[in-house]
Every structure is written in structure tokens, then in C-alpha cells.
Amino acid sequence: MSEKLAVYPKLGELQERYYKELFEASSQGRPVAWITSMAPIEILYAMDVFPVMPENYAALCASRRLGVELCEAAEAMGYSGDLCSYAKNTFGSMAKGTGPFDGKGLPRPDLLIATGSACSTHIKWFQAMSRYYGAPLLMVDAVYSVDGDLKPHHLDYFARQLEAHVEEISRHTGHPFDMDRLQEVVAISDRTSELWYEFSELRGRIPTPVGAIDVFTMMFPLVTLCGKPEAIGFYEELVDEVRQRVEKGIGVVPVERVRLMWDIFPIWYNLKLFMHFESRGAVFVTDLYADAFAGRLDPSRPFESLARRYLNDFLRSGVRTRFEIYRKRAVDYKVQGAVFHSNRCCRYFTMGQLDVARLLRQDLNLPILFLDADMADPRVYDDARLRAKIDAFLEMFEA
Amino acid sequence: MDPLCQDYRQIYARRHEIANRLRSEGKRILGYFTVHVPEEIIHASGMIPVRMRGHAEAVKSASLCLNDFVCSYAKTCLDLGLQGTYNYLDGIVFAKTCDVMRNLYAIWLSNVSLPYSWFLPLPASDGDEAVECFRKDLEEFARSLEAHTGRTVDHASLRRSIGLYNQNRNLLRRLYALRAEDPPQVSGSDATAMAMAGLVIPREAHNRLLEEFLAGIRRQNDRAGKRPRLFMYGNSFESLEIIEALERAGADVVMDYLEIGLQYFWQDVAEDGDPLRALAARYTRGIPAPWHTAFDRMKGVIAGWLEQYRVGGVVAVVQKYCDTYLYDIPDMEKTLQGMGIPFLMIEQDDSTRATGQLMTRIEAFVEMIS
Numbered sequence: 001m002s003e004k005l006a007v008y009p010k011l012g013e014l015q016e017r018y019y020k021e022l023f024e025a026s027s028q029g030r031p032v033a034w035i036t037s038m039a040p041i042e043i044l045y046a047m048d049v050f051p052v053m054p055e056n057y058a059a060l061c062a063s064r065r066l067g068v069e070l071c072e073a074a075e076a077m078g079y080s081g082d083l084c085s086y087a088k089n090t091f092g093s094m095a096k097g098t099g100p101f102d103g104k105g106l107p108r109p110d111l112l113i114a115t116g117s118a119c120s121t122h123i124k125w126f127q128a129m130s131r132y133y134g135a136p137l138l139m140v141d142a143v144y145s146v147d148g149d150l151k152p153h154h155l156d157y158f159a160r161q162l163e164a165h166v167e168e169i170s171r172h173t174g175h176p177f178d179m180d181r182l183q184e185v186v187a188i189s190d191r192t193s194e195l196w197y198e199f200s201e202l203r204g205r206i207p208t209p210v211g212a213i214d215v216f217t218m219m220f221p222l223v224t225l226c227g228k229p230e231a232i233g234f235y236e237e238l239v240d241e242v243r244q245r246v247e248k249g250i251g252v253v254p255v256e257r258v259r260l261m262w263d264i265f266p267i268w269y270n271l272k273l274f275m276h277f278e279s280r281g282a283v284f285v286t287d288l289y290a291d292a293f294a295g296r297l298d299p300s301r302p303f304e305s306l307a308r309r310y311l312n313d314f315l316r317s318g319v320r321t322r323f324e325i326y327r328k329r330a331v332d333y334k335v336q337g338a339v340f341h342s343n344r345c346c347r348y349f350t351m352g353q354l355d356v357a358r359l360l361r362q363d364l365n366l367p368i369l370f371l372d373a374d375m376a377d378p379r380v381y382d383d384a385r386l387r388a389k390i391d392a393f394l395e396m397f398e399a
Numbered sequence: 400m401d402p403l404c405q406d407y408r409q410i411y412a413r414r415h416e417i418a419n420r421l422r423s424e425g426k427r428i429l430g431y432f433t434v435h436v437p438e439e440i441i442h443a444s445g446m447i448p449v450r451m452r453g454h455a456e457a458v459k460s461a462s463l464c465l466n467d468f469v470c471s472y473a474k475t476c477l478d479l480g481l482q483g484t485y486n487y488l489d490g491i492v493f494a495k496t497c498d499v500m501r502n503l504y505a506i507w508l509s510n511v512s513l514p515y516s517w518f519l520p521l522p523a524s525d526g527d528e529a530v531e532c533f534r535k536d537l538e539e540f541a542r543s544l545e546a547h548t549g550r551t552v553d554h555a556s557l558r559r560s561i562g563l564y565n566q567n568r569n570l571l572r573r574l575y576a577l578r579a580e581d582p583p584q585v586s587g588s589d590a591t592a593m594a595m596a597g598l599v600i601p602r603e604a605h606n607r608l609l610e611e612f613l614a615g616i617r618r619q620n621d622r623a624g625k626r627p628r629l630f631m632y633g634n635s636f637e638s639l640e641i642i643e644a645l646e647r648a649g650a651d652v653v654m655d656y657l658e659i660g661l662q663y664f665w666q667d668v669a670e671d672g673d674p675l676r677a678l679a680a681r682y683t684r685g686i687p688a689p690w691h692t693a694f695d696r697m698k699g700v701i702a703g704w705l706e707q708y709r710v711g712g713v714v715a716v717v718q719k720y721c722d723t724y725l726y727d728i729p730d731m732e733k734t735l736q737g738m739g740i741p742f743l744m745i746e747q748d749d750s751t752r753a754t755g756q757l758m759t760r761i762e763a764f765v766e767m768i769s
Contacts (some may be wrong), residue, residue, distance in 0.1 A: 078728060079726075082720050125726060139524055144495075153536075320509070344466070355505075
């Protein structure tokens, strides 16, 4: 295995500082907003409202081995065990007041913002948290065609809601809105995504310079700090380091035997499963999970370009579009097989996998592996079974 | 009237036979998913809209296309699509409500070939901008139906269809008002069977059926106040077993908020002004439903019915894996507890039978509130 990336300590610092600032912000009376992914985090940074993404927090809870305790606590509140495990970890943390940072839960929200551009689960989950805290929920309603072009009136509907929410956020927090400031933040966010795409492209080189664990860990600033200058500084260093690896031909594994792609959610409480692949010379050279959080923006048209970003092709994809995105990546990155995580709590991203896999098999003759698990609830996880399936799958490439 | 339509209790069970008969007579049939697809537009284009429904048996073919953790409604509908039962359809129409409906559209197209398909991007908000956005999508939907059928869908034809559907809603409300009386003049299972028949036959035939049924009601007052009065909440189910089991256990199901009941027909469409705008308003904010309506508002709606119909208990019948309902259930339970109203939660799928443990729970619940 290659050495650990030198930027890791810096990532740890960014994460620690973000959560430290969050707890300070809350104790100093600075407004805190809980937001779903695909909510316009840039607007919050521009208005000096502290954004928290419970999804990211839940992934962190799961990776710090709190998943069992928190999911059980959510069920004790009456929530079904079949719900999204990001939601269950968050509910559990709310009820117990525990979490990975000094044993504390997240500071309570002053307001919540949910979009429907990813899943409709976001809407229900955030409605429930809004009731729990008695804090207002702003909805950014997303309508779109599946597998189709983004229609002008759908883009316009989304963008107008963003503009309207600026006033609402101002009303709830007392913080004014400044267009110049939003344009600055949008420019930073755009540069962050640009760097992420560079990183993602370098990852696809032969041999792949980074592992799947690196990618899923390095996405923290992209998800949480989009619009903060430190995200740019961090990704510049990351891209430099990864580019040097590429130039020197250093791969994440000594001998790259099988190049794979991953769909879609990581198994947060056992990212080490990726090391099992790597120990057999199998590497993941592309995935759509982290990339879904990136998107180029035009600072001169901030609302419209935020709307475009948060209604992107991937979010609007059905079987056809997703297959086409994967087919292109498989060809571009010389992918030899695909692994689908059948994530039992997520109907939004998991439905359609069987068809996408079938099309990839038919069109590119790609071998496919399905792994049954849950992204943040380890209670159904069967490590031995998954490892045996992985071994059998990788044997196919040895023939 | 079609002889098959005479026994309303048989209509739903024989819906594919009826549809095939209509098809052989040259009628064109369009299947639609969810209560949010404006049937009036389909009707105005000369086609017969029918609600897509599944079956109550074990899933056969759909498990090759759908993961296990998807509601049985989606699985059993697709099952029938894959098996060719729905070959009488000209096409299908989906509306974006939950994640499962959104995804099922693309999966359906990827596995079942159809002459026509459409996806309605339904807004989740209630504001005027949401309605206007949906109006534009309905306009496109109407144009696509015109292109498919060669018939013009204009204001005049839409108004005629809206009138016909409002008449149907009015008849169904009259029917449901009878079940809400004390004692109910129609049982919950009979009223639901009649409503379910309406999902799958032409509106004109359903209106005639309802008129005859209502004319034939013989009033009874012998057992007022004797049986506990229940309200049923939830999405949908294939068979009437659970309602019938509650009735057998000694309760009356006097009202419901189901996708095959009140959610479907409670609100009229305004008959003045731009018909597409009226349809857009009615099919978005006109149907409070858990997938978009926050429970804070939903509970006010529910509390209103509980009071109006003097309800003594609530039974929630929710499809397993249905996120949209399940996120509200803990707050619903708390709210009802606060109101002193007993609550029975039944998580089920379309093959659930009211036997064994479930029957025991149903009997215990009815006994508790009797």
C-alpha cells in the first residue's frame, strides 16, 4: 500500500475546527441552520449563518461506531427501523444528546432548510426535526423530469425560491443579505468544485493514485465547507500531492489488478472493506457519490447557477441517464467491473440499480457485484458474507 | 351498463377483464399512479384513465428489477406489468410524489415497452408559484396526449371532464356521508369497495352505479351508538380484509383518509376560470398528503375529521417501507394519545392477511375501545 496522503492531518484539523466553531457559534448566539444535502449552503455562508448537514454528521457518527446505539435510540422514539439511517443516527443523537464530539449532540437549529432535489425523504425527515425543535423549516421545492432535460420553468421555480429564502433567512436571523458577498462565496464554491473535479479526474488515471477511503474522507470540505476559502487551500494541496503521485506513477496499491467503480453510498462504519479489495489488487477509480456534491457555478448569475447545480443531471437521473453516466466513466477510466452497494435504507438511490447493472453488463460486458448492507446502520451488516462475495467476485478477474 | 359492472363488489377483482373488454371495443386506456394525476385531462383526450394497482399474491417477476426494501405496491404493480396483465394499456402516467414513484417510472420504462408514457413533475409546495409551475407541466401533458390521440384537449373538453369528475366526487361524498352516520347506513367495507370500483372503470359508468346504489339505500336506525367508530388512515391496500376484520370484531370504520378513499375524491376542481390552472391547484395543494404536507398541518386536518365523525379510535394502515407515512407515525401516535384517542398501527403489505397475530391485535384493539 502507498503511504497515507500527507494532507490527512490538515483534513482532521479542518473537521475539528468546523465542529469547534459550530459549538462556539451556537453558544455565542450565532444562528445555526440544519440543511439537507443539495440545499444552497453558499447562501448560508454568504449570510453568516452556520450550516450543519445532519447527513454528514450521521456518517461521522456511524464511522465513529455510534450507529447501533443511535439507531436503537431512534427506534425507541417510535421511528421505523426501515427509515434512512442518516435520519436514524440524527434522531438518536437528538434524543440522547450524544455524538462523536465530546459526547455532545449537535447544537439545536435556529432554522432548517430542506430541498427535494435529492430525495423526498429529506422533506419528511426535516419536517420531523423542525417539529422536534419548534424551529422553522424552509423548503426549496424541486420539480424536474426524470431522465430529461432541465426545463426553463423548473429552473426558474427553484431559483425564485432561493431568492425568496434569502429574505426569510434574513427575517429569522436578523442577518442582512449582500449580493456582492454571495457572488464572492459562489466564486469560492465554484473553485472548490473545480478542484474536486481535478482530483476526481486524477483518481481515474492508471494506476489510480488514491483509494476509495481517501475519496470518501476527502469529500468533507466539498460537502461542508463549500464557499469557505480554507476548502480551496485544502484541495489545492490535495490536488498537488495527488498529481505528484500520478507523475511518479505511484498507485494506491503496488500492483493494480482490477479497476472498479462503486455505486453509491459508502458503508461508513466499515470503510475498511475497501482495504479488503485493495489487498487483492482491486481499486475503485470512480464513483458518483462525492461528485454529486460538486458543480460549477457562475458568480455573475448566482441564483440561477445554484439552481442548475442543485438540479443536476445526476439528481434527475433515472435508469437511462445513470447508465449513460456510468458507461462513459467505465470507458474513460478503463473500468473492468462495477460494485453496487444495495443500501437497504435508501429507496432513492438504490432503486434502479438492478437495471443499471443489467445494462452495463449487456453493453460493456462488465462483471457486477451486489453487496447488501446499510450505509450507517451496522445492525444488518454481515462482514464475513460480504468478504466471501468479494473474494468470489475478484476471482473472476484472475482467470 | 356493462353486465360486469352490476355487482360493484366484483368490479375491482375483475378489473383486468373489464379493461380488456373495453380495449376490444376500441377504447384506449391509460394507467396512472398516485392521486395526483389529473384524470380529467386524460378523459378529455378521449382515453379512459385507470388507477394502477397491484395484486395480493407473492411477488414473482418484479424482484428482478426492484430491491427487497421497496413497498409491495410498487412491486406488485410492476409484477403485473412484467407479466403482461397490463398489456391493454396505451401507456402510463406517473407523478413525482415519493422516491419510489419517481424511480418506478424509469424502471417501468426500462422493462415494459409501451406506446405512451409521461412523468408529471409534481411540486411539493403549496404556493401560487408551485401551482403555476404545475400548470405549465399540465399544459405540456395535455399537448402530449393530443399528439398521441389526435384529439384536441381544449378548455371546453376539459370543462366537460371536470364537470363529470366533480359529479363523481359529489356522489362519493354522499356515499361516504352515509357511512359516517350513526349507525352507519353503509358499511366501511361496502363504501370502500364502491370507491375502489371507481378507480378502474369509466367515470360515466361509476356515476350511474353510485346513483343506483344511493337510490337503493334503506335507512336503519336500530343500533345507534352501539359500536365503536373508527377512522382509517394510510396509503392503500389490495383487499378489504383489514376493514372487514375490524367490522367482524365489532367496530365500524366510519371514515378514512386513504389514497383509495377520501384523499382521492374529497376536493372538487373549480369549474370557473382557466381549467388547467384549476386542475393544477386541486391536484397539488388541494390534496393534503403525508409525502408533502407537514404533520403539523396534517394533524389539524385529521383532528377535524375525528371530531366531525365522533371517532373513538384510529387505525393506521401503512405499507411497509413507506417513508412518507412512517416519518409521521411517532408524532401521530403522540398527538392521538394527547387527544385520548386509541391508535392501532398496522404496517402491512399487499399480501397481508387479517389472520393470526394481526387478527388478535385487531380484536384486542376493538375490545379495548368498546
